[in-house]
Amino acid sequence: MEQPDDVFNWDNGMAPDCEVEGGVATPVSTEGLRGKLTPDAPLAKLVWFKTGGNADWMFEPEDLDDLRLFLERLEGELPVMALGLGSNMIVRDGGVPGVVIKLGKPFAKVSVDGQVVTCGGGAHGILVASAARDAGVAGLEFMRGIPGTVGGFVRMNGGAYGREVSDCLIDCQVILPDGALVTLPAADLQYTYRHSALPDGAVVVSARFEGTPGDPEAIGAEMDRIADAREASQPLRTKTGGSTFKNPPGMKAWELVDKAGCRGLTMGGAQVSEKHTNFLINTGTATSADIEGLGEEVRRRVYENSGVMLEWEIQRVGRP
Numbered sequence: 001m002e003q004p005d006d007v008f009n010w011d012n013g014m015a016p017d018c019e020v021e022g023g024v025a026t027p028v029s030t031e032g033l034r035g036k037l038t039p040d041a042p043l044a045k046l047v048w049f050k051t052g053g054n055a056d057w058m059f060e061p062e063d064l065d066d067l068r069l070f071l072e073r074l075e076g077e078l079p080v081m082a083l084g085l086g087s088n089m090i091v092r093d094g095g096v097p098g099v100v101i102k103l104g105k106p107f108a109k110v111s112v113d114g115q116v117v118t119c120g121g122g123a124h125g126i127l128v129a130s131a132a133r134d135a136g137v138a139g140l141e142f143m144r145g146i147p148g149t150v151g152g153f154v155r156m157n158g159g160a161y162g163r164e165v166s167d168c169l170i171d172c173q174v175i176l177p178d179g180a181l182v183t184l185p186a187a188d189l190q191y192t193y194r195h196s197a198l199p200d201g202a203v204v205v206s207a208r209f210e211g212t213p214g215d216p217e218a219i220g221a222e223m224d225r226i227a228d229a230r231e232a233s234q235p236l237r238t239k240t241g242g243s244t245f246k247n248p249p250g251m252k253a254w255e256l257v258d259k260a261g262c263r264g265l266t267m268g269g270a271q272v273s274e275k276h277t278n279f280l281i282n283t284g285t286a287t288s289a290d291i292e293g294l295g296e297e298v299r300r301r302v303y304e305n306s307g308v309m310l311e312w313e314i315q316r317v318g319r320p
Contacts, residue, residue, distance in 0.1 A: 028073035052091025072179030084149030094319025121151035138214025151204035166191035177201035239282035254278035267294035
């Protein structure tokens with residue numbers, strides 16, 4: 001991606017209508033904002049790979065109104081990216097241009113009314129599944145197996161163990177880059193495998209899911225089964241990013257990677273997991289360039305071996 005000065009035509013490193021506070025040019029007036037706006041914000045500590053550069057800006061809104069006000073003032077002048085748990089993401093070493101929106105506790109609430117579960121965009125999958133279990137709502141157990149937040153699930157049509165978001169989403173509330181708050185029914189997102197038509201820069205602030213009546217004990221048992229299966233098959237206690245490549249139709253990505261001889265393959269400090277070959281791991285010294293480069297090498301070898309070009313499932317964001 002291009003440098004911010006090229007994209008936004010800033011003069012002297014300052015965006016239109018910016019303020020200068022403590023020698024740092026802010027992209028918008030901060031008057032009335034209650035959230036935290038941080039320049040040159042480190043992102044490596046916020047993503048599972050523990051690699052990558054900084055965000056030009058990070059905004060942590062106090063609540064929905066605070067986020068709307070901030071985005072209205074941006075007026076679409078800067079790119080916006082929402083960040084959840086950072087579990088399915090490579091932040092490139094050059095950092096992320098524009099503004100990263102980090103949704104905190106005010107966006108992590110979950111409530112249940114009948115068979116409808118309403119969740120904030122920052123709610124963790126395990127919290128959603130647990131709230132549904134406690135209320136006797138079945139069909140959301142699969143969220144126990146997705147390490148992320150509702151906002152990421154909705155954008156990527158997250159799924160695991162036979163179900164995905166498109167199976168149960170009713171609608172979602174989204175703030176567009178200009179600050180407009182809209183409600184999008186599931187049909188408008190045009191879901192396909194690990195993809196939606198959600199506009200770039202849109203921030204999912206809440207979503208509603210519909211389940212079916214179920215027995216809390218049986219629901220809990222299924223959640224435990226999912227948790228045990230993840231623990232047994234995935235390198236959960238490493239610096240990883242989750243499933244790296246999408247499963248091609250009728251195939252398993254991990255099998256294609258394994259057959260191409262890539263199990264344990266390394267590049268710099270990055271390695272293809274010995275435990276599950278559709279996971280890349282940071283052995284401790286990897287850069288994001290190591291991880292992405294290893295992924296591209298795996299794709300090349302798989303194509304040479306099988307004629308299948310794997311597609312990335314992990315998001316890769318920022319400047320190289």
